[in-house]
Amino acid sequence: MKIGIVGAGGVGGYFGARLAAAGQDVAFVARGKHLEAIRSAGLVVHSPAGDLRLPVAATDDPAGIGAVDYLLVCVKTWQLPGVIETIRPLVGLDTAIVTVQNGVEAPGQVAQVYGQDAVLPGTAEVIAYVEGPGVIRHLGNGKLNVGEWANGSTPRLERLRDAVAGAGLQATIPDDIWAALWTKFLSVVPTGGLGTATGAGYGVLRTQPATRQLLTEATGEIRDLARARGVQLAADVVDRTLDWIDQLPADGTTSLQRDLIAGRPSELDAWTGAVVRLGRESRVPTPINTLLFELATARVLANSN
Numbered sequence: 001m002k003i004g005i006v007g008a009g010g011v012g013g014y015f016g017a018r019l020a021a022a023g024q025d026v027a028f029v030a031r032g033k034h035l036e037a038i039r040s041a042g043l044v045v046h047s048p049a050g051d052l053r054l055p056v057a058a059t060d061d062p063a064g065i066g067a068v069d070y071l072l073v074c075v076k077t078w079q080l081p082g083v084i085e086t087i088r089p090l091v092g093l094d095t096a097i098v099t100v101q102n103g104v105e106a107p108g109q110v111a112q113v114y115g116q117d118a119v120l121p122g123t124a125e126v127i128a129y130v131e132g133p134g135v136i137r138h139l140g141n142g143k144l145n146v147g148e149w150a151n152g153s154t155p156r157l158e159r160l161r162d163a164v165a166g167a168g169l170q171a172t173i174p175d176d177i178w179a180a181l182w183t184k185f186l187s188v189v190p191t192g193g194l195g196t197a198t199g200a201g202y203g204v205l206r207t208q209p210a211t212r213q214l215l216t217e218a219t220g221e222i223r224d225l226a227r228a229r230g231v232q233l234a235a236d237v238v239d240r241t242l243d244w245i246d247q248l249p250a251d252g253t254t255s256l257q258r259d260l261i262a263g264r265p266s267e268l269d270a271w272t273g274a275v276v277r278l279g280r281e282s283r284v285p286t287p288i289n290t291l292l293f294e295l296a297t298a299r300v301l302a303n304s305n
């Protein structure tokens, strides 16, 4: 089984390293100093599940890899339009392209170019990031949820699930991958938008009555939007989302907020921005998310000046 990983960052670097360490034929598309370091000293992972230093195949030229069986697209949402065409040499007639982005639009963006049959929508449950060139820091979890566009299990999905599980990670094929995608979306977007707008971590956001109320309302708007778009979420999904937020570390923040503080481009447009856009498209009111998007955008602008 040949696996291509585009973007050797937190998700791609960690999942790819575990798959390579388990003996899978993995090739990475990376770039810059990260690529140079991987080529000269191997891909290094620091992890509570065990450290790794692996010589791996890595290149900035997808043509040098050729068509793969599975292509895990692990770039940030705002980088996706830039890689969709460059991955073409990796995509053969039977290649399954797996998306892992937080957000609900990545599968559709890839399907527009390669067709729905080529795409396996997925979500990643992991906390990992690039600590320095060639080095991935993994803090916890390590699960891939992946499905077919029309749901149901298929041999290609089962092979992928087994390979991921065989690498010491967790893998599931949810009954409804779209519900899984939107449930993950719910778990990051309200805290991402409100955290970015206010600068507060999970502890403050969930404890202050006013911010807890905003989180609850923002989550409810996204639930209503999902339903309007035909996605069946659990009846108590808002309560479950708040319960999930309640068990996060008090000083924790979303990657959206951390990217903003570090002055990196952020996924705001694919998270809160998508709620506003899709809400308009589906005629579902999203006043709280719209306010959070405007406030977070102002904060991004203030930070960049």
Ligand SMILES: NC(=O)C1=CN([C@@H]2O[C@H](COP(=O)(O)OP(=O)(O)OC[C@H]3O[C@@H](n4cnc5c(N)ncnc54)[C@H](OP(=O)(O)O)[C@@H]3O)[C@@H](O)[C@H]2O)C=CC1
Binding pocket: 006, 007, 008, 009, 010, 011, 012, 029, 030, 031, 032, 034, 074, 075, 076, 077, 079, 082, 083, 086, 100, 101, 102, 124, 125, 126, 127, 128, 129, 130, 255, 267
């Ligand atoms: N990290 C996490 O714990 C989790 C992340 N996610 C989601 O997964 C997605 C990926 O996130 P994450 O792994 O954190 O992102 P990272 O920024 O850590 O990794 C993305 C990697 O892709 C590289 N890249 C981008 N464009 C190209 C290109 N054209 N050629 C080669 N390499 C490229 C980036 O390089 P460069 O630095 O040079 O731009 C970077 O190394 C996001 O949507 C995120 O929301 C979901 C769950 C958990």
Ligand SMILES: CC(C)(CO)C(=O)C(=O)O
Binding pocket: 102, 126, 127, 187, 188, 253, 254, 255, 256
């Ligand atoms: C895992 C979690 C929820 C927090 O790091 C995340 O996916 C993100 O912030 O992007």
